[in-house]
Amino acid sequence: MNRALSRAMWRAALAGGVVAVFTSVTAVPAGAAEGGVAFSRVSVNGGKPIVVGVKEEVEVHATFRMTTTLKYDSGPMVFPYRGKLSNMDTMHSMIIGSDCKVVDRAKGICDFEEWLYIDPRFVDFGNEDAGTWRTAARVFLPHDGLDVDDKNLPLQLKRATRVTVNASPEPVAKGRTITVTGRVTRANWDTHTYQGYAGRTVSLQFKAAGASSYTTVKKSTSSRTGGLKTTVKATVPGTWRWTYYGNSTSGAKSSAGDYVAVR
Incomplete structure (x- = not known):
C-alpha cells in the first residue's frame, strides 16, 4: 500500500471534476451475506473528537482487528456512520487501509491500520453534521456479499x-x-x-x-x-x-x- 500514491490519485480525480460526497447513502445489496466476520480492538482517532475546519483536509488514524476465514473482495474498513446499517449516512471522502498484519493465519486473525480523510470543501457536508456519530466496520465478500457491524463506539465530529x-x-x-x-x-x-x-x-x-x-x-x-x-x-x-x-x-x-x- 502506498498512501502518498493513493492520495495523489484522489487529488487527480478531484482536479478532473470528480465530486467527492461525504454523506452518502449505502444500502446493503440484495443477497448480501451477514456473519462469518468479527471485528474487534477498534480505535478511531485515539478516542479523541474529530475536529474539522472549513478548508483543511483532516486525516483520522484508526486501527482494528478482523477475524475471518472467509475470502473477501476488498479491504476491510471502519468509518463514522449515522442511521441504520442497512441504509446509512457515512462521513469520509477517502479511506486508505493497510494490508493484513497476520496475527494467527489458521484462525484468520489480522490487524489493520487505516487512514480516513475528511475534507469539508465538498458537497453534502454541513453544520448539521456536527455531533455524535457511530462507528461501523465493513468488509465486502464475493458475490455481492458483505459483513457490516456496529461497533458500539461513539465518535464526536466537531466544528x-x-x-x-x-x-x-x-x-x-x-x-x-x-x-x-x-x-x-x-x-x-x-x-x-x-x-x-x-x-x-x-x-x-x-x-x-x-x-x-x-x-x-x-x-x-x-x-x-x-x-x-x-x-x-x-x-x-x-x-x-x-x-x-x-x-x-x-x-x-x-x-x-x-x-x-x-x-
Whole structure:
C-alpha cells in the first residue's frame, strides 16, 4: 500500500471534476451475506473528537482487528456512520487501509491500520453534521456479499474553533491595568468561513515568566460577534492567552500566547 500514491490519485480525480460526497447513502445489496466476520480492538482517532475546519483536509488514524476465514473482495474498513446499517449516512471522502498484519493465519486473525480523510470543501457536508456519530466496520465478500457491524463506539465530529488574543499595553508598569482582548470564532461548514461565536464562556489564562503551565485567572463571555475583553492588574511578567474548552459540537482551542513585560 502506498498512501502518498493513493492520495495523489484522489487529488487527480478531484482536479478532473470528480465530486467527492461525504454523506452518502449505502444500502446493503440484495443477497448480501451477514456473519462469518468479527471485528474487534477498534480505535478511531485515539478516542479523541474529530475536529474539522472549513478548508483543511483532516486525516483520522484508526486501527482494528478482523477475524475471518472467509475470502473477501476488498479491504476491510471502519468509518463514522449515522442511521441504520442497512441504509446509512457515512462521513469520509477517502479511506486508505493497510494490508493484513497476520496475527494467527489458521484462525484468520489480522490487524489493520487505516487512514480516513475528511475534507469539508465538498458537497453534502454541513453544520448539521456536527455531533455524535457511530462507528461501523465493513468488509465486502464475493458475490455481492458483505459483513457490516456496529461497533458500539461513539465518535464526536466537531466544528473547529479559533481564538485570538492581544494584551496591552506592552510593557506595563507594575500595578497598572492590562486590557486583554480577543475573539472566538467557529467553523461554518455551510459557508466555509469562520464566524464569531457568541455567548461562549472563555477562560483567560496566565503563565508567569519561567513557569511551565498556564493558570486560569478569570472567565469572560464572548459578545454577539465573538469578541472578548477584560482587564487584570499587572503583577509579574508573563504570557496571557484565551482558552475555549469546546462543547458537544465545537472543538476546544487556545489562542497563541501574548507576552507582557512588567517593569
